[in-house]
Structure formats: C-alpha cells, structure tokens
Amino acid sequence: MTNERVYLDWNATTPLRAEARAAMAAALELAGNPSSIHAEGRAARGLVEQARAAVADAVGAAARDVVFTSGGTEAITLALTPGLRIGPQPVERLVVSAIEHAAVLSGGRFAPAQIEVVEVTREGVLDLDHLRRLLADGPPAMVSLMLANNETGALQPIEQASEIVHAAGGVLHVDAVQALGKVPFRIKGLGSDLMSLSAHKLGGPKGVGALVLGADIQGLDPLLRGGGQELGRRAGTENVAGIVGFGAAVAATMPTLVDDMARVEKLRNRLEANLRQTEDSVIVCESVARLPNTTLFAVPGLRAETAVIGFDLAGVAVSSGSACSSGKVQPSHVLQAMGFGPELAKSAIRISLGWSSSESDIEACLKAWKKLAGNLTKRDHETVLERF
Numbered sequence: 608m609t610n611e612r613v614y615l616d617w618n619a620t621t622p623l624r625a626e627a628r629a630a631m632a633a634a635l636e637l638a639g640n641p642s643s644i645h646a647e648g649r650a651a652r653g654l655v656e657q658a659r660a661a662v663a664d665a666v667g668a669a670a671r672d673v674v675f676t677s678g679g680t681e682a683i684t685l686a687l688t689p690g691l692r693i694g695p696q697p698v699e700r701l702v703v704s705a706i707e708h709a710a711v712l713s714g715g716r717f718a719p720a721q722i723e724v725v726e727v728t729r730e731g732v733l734d735l736d737h738l739r740r741l742l743a744d745g746p747p748a749m750v751s752l753m754l755a756n757n758e759t760g761a762l763q764p765i766e767q768a769s770e771i772v773h774a775a776g777g778v779l780h781v782d783a784v785q786a787l788g789k790v791p792f793r794i795k796g797l798g799s800d801l802m803s804l805s806a807h808k809l810g811g812p813k814g815v816g817a818l819v820l821g822a823d824i825q826g827l828d829p830l831l832r833g834g835g836q837e838l839g840r841r842a843g844t845e846n847v848a849g850i851v852g853f854g855a856a857v858a859a860t861m862p863t864l865v866d867d868m869a870r871v872e873k874l875r876n877r878l879e880a881n882l883r884q885t886e887d888s889v890i891v892c893e894s895v896a897r898l899p900n901t902t903l904f905a906v907p908g909l910r911a912e913t914a915v916i917g918f919d920l921a922g923v924a925v926s927s928g929s930a931c932s933s934g935k936v937q938p939s940h941v942l943q944a945m946g947f948g949p950e951l952a953k954s955a956i957r958i959s960l961g962w963s964s965s966e967s968d969i970e971a972c973l974k975a976w977k978k979l980a981g982n983l984t985k986r987d988h989e990t991v992l993e994r995f
C-alpha cells in the first residue's frame with residue numbers, strides 16, 4: 608500500500624486551483640465592505656465585479672445577470688420560485704426530470720403537490736415526448752433540467768427541451784453545476800432562462816455559486832432579504848474571498864477547457880477499456896453523449912459501498928452511484944429511473960477525473976480494481992476489508 612492518494616471523485620468536488628487560492632488569499636487581506644464608498648470598499652467591490660464578469664463571460668451572460676449565492680443548492684432554490692414569469696403568465700407548477708440532483712427534486716419553493724416528474728429513457732436521457740405531453744395540459748410550468756448528470760455524466764437535450772418549454776409558455780431553469788468547466792456552453796445557446804452554477808466543481812472554493820439569468824425574469828423572490836446587495840436579489844455582505852475564488856477558478860479553466868478535457872477523455876476511455884474486461888460489467892450511458900471525465904460502471908452482485916471502501920484503503924478516492932442515508936445504502940435514483948433493478952442500482956461505482964488527473968492515477972485505480980474485483984461479489988464481500 609502506498610501513502611500517495613489518488614483522487615478520482617471530481618464530480619463530488621475538485622481540488623482548489625492554485626489561481627483561486629492565490630486570488631482568495633489576496634482578497635482576504637482587504638478590509639473593505641464592497642458596499643462602502645471609501646477606497647477600501649471600492650477595492651473589494653472591484654474584485655467582486657471582476658469575478659462577476661468572469662462568471663458571466665464563461666456562460667455568455669451579461670455581468671448584471673449574475674447573482675452570487677452560497678452554492679449550487681441556494682442558486683437552485685432561488686430559481687425554483689412559484690409566480691416567476693417571463694411573459695404575462697406566472698408559473699404555477701414545477702416539472703423536473705427523474706434524474707435531477709436532490710436540490711431540484713425537492714422542488715425549491717414549490718409545494719410537493721405542484722411538482723411533476725418527466726421520465727428518462729433507458730439510456731439516461733430526458734424523454735422529450737413525455738415532457739411535451741406533461742406541458743400540453745395544465746397551467747404554465749417552470750421546468751428544471753440538468754445539463755449534465757452528476758452520476759452518469761449523460762448530457763441532456765436542453766436546446767430541444769427549451770423549444771418545447773417555451774412553446775408551452777413555460778420558463779426553463781438549467782442546473783449546469785456539473786457541466787461548467789467540463790463542456791463549453793452558452794446560456795442563450797441552450798435557451799436557458801435561469802442557470803445554476805457552483806464554484807467547487809471547477810476548482811473554486813466550496814460554498815459559493817451563482818444564479819445566472821438568461822432572460823428578462825420577473826418575480827424572482829429573494830431568499831434572503833435585508834440590504835440591497837446583488838441588485839436586491841440576495842441580501843447580505845458578499846462572501847468576497849469565495850466569490851473572488853470562483854471568478855479566478857473560472858478564468859483559469861475556460862481558456863484551456865477544450866484541450867484539457869480532450870486529454871481527460873482519453874484517460875477516461877483508457878480506464879473504461881480496461882474496466883470492460885470485468886465479466887458482466889456495464890458502463891452506464893456509454894452509448895450517449897457524456898461528460899468527458901465521468902465513468903459510472905456497475906457489476907451485478909457488487910456492493911458499491913464495499914468497493915468504495917476497498918478503493919479507499921488502496922489509496923484511491925472514488926464514489927458509489929448510490930446514496931447512503933441513515934446507515935442504509937439506497938439504490939441510485941438515477942439508475943432506477945433508467946430502469947435498472949435495485950440490485951444493479953446499488954452496484955455502481957463512479958470514477959470522475961479532472962484537469963490534473965494523470966496516467967498514473969488511472970494505473971493506480973486499475974491496479975486497485977484488479978485486486979478488488981474478484982472479491983466483491985455478494986458472497987464474499989466481507990473478506991475484502993481483511994485483505995487490505
């Protein structure tokens with residue numbers, strides 16, 4: 608066993624980029640409140656606005672349309688507001704896909720009775736016909752869809768969904784938390800009216816994100832009221848260092864995004880070519896467009912939680928597709944929505960790479976898997992821990 612850790616759980620969170628760390632350290636030295644008009648305040652304001660411009664630029668939005676929040680979850684909750692509107696009619700219900708993140712599935716400020724769920728195909732992609740049918744009946748809806756799924760990496764047909772949503776008089780919110788920094792996109796090109804982002808998925812700090820507006824949105828009810836910060840859309844003195852770290856991470860990511868991710872994709876493909884050699888293994892969503900950094904693979908009979916512990920003991924950080932709540936392993940809601948049975952839905956391991964992932968990371972991961980693979984079926988998974 609080696610002491611060197613291999614981090615392959617970039618969809619959970621990423622290491623802080625050096626550029627973000629340096630920018631945050633400098634921002635922490637500033638005394639001023641960005642709302643103050645003296646030189647110290649103006650210096651802090653300058654950095655916040657520079658970060659806002661960087662985030663706006665990354666998704667093709669106007670800087671004034673970026674509202675900084677405490678992360679993706681807050682941005683989503685701010686977006687999912689009954690009564691919000693673009694045209695004359697306010698939205699009165701929420702339509703989400705079955706594979707959304709828990710922050711979206713919980714509905715933000717919509718009541719549970721106002722929420723409807725769109726199915727996905729067996730390939731883990733939004734069922735556009737079902738979306739069309741759901742929107743055909745009933746009052747105008749807010750529709751919340753993810754651009755990339757956090758478990759499978761499957762990219763969703765947002766442009767087509769946007770046409771359907773707008774033809775039905777609805778408003779589209781896109782959860783782009785997993786996509787930012789992994790695939791290029793523009794908010795208007797996607798036809799997104801609101802978009803949620805999070806800094807810690809692309810090398811920024813945890814606990815900061817943004818809601819970005821792609822249309823003239825009326826009725827965005829602030830979650831936090833008080834001072835007039837963020838143009839009255841989110842009260843409270845800004846998290847200057849966090850926002851600055853977000854801006855720096857985005858600015859460092861975007862110029863080399865395509866090349867970095869092409870390199871990452873090659874590593875991911877090499878990993879998958881090897882994983883496929885495990886008998887009965889399934890690479891989830893391999894037949895559809897996916898994030899270049901994500902592998903979700905399932906092996907019948909495997910207990911994903913045990914495998915994750917085995918990898919961890921071998922020095923490799925990966926994650927299971929399933930969620931663990933109250934000590935009980937729950938099958939992944941994403942895999943279940945795709946039609947996987949509960950056993951297979953409990954057997955998926957997610958390996959996600961990032962800009963500094965290397966050949967040697969993949970080798971270490973495959974070495975650990977080779978050792979683990981034979982020992983992780985239901986029958987003898989208990990022995991795995993003894994072996995490490």
Ligand code: PLP
Nearest residue numbers: 678679680708757782784785805
């Ligand atoms: N949406 C997706 C798709 C995510 O993967 C996550 C984080 O895992 C979130 C939203 C929540 O973002 P945050 O952790 O910044 O609250």
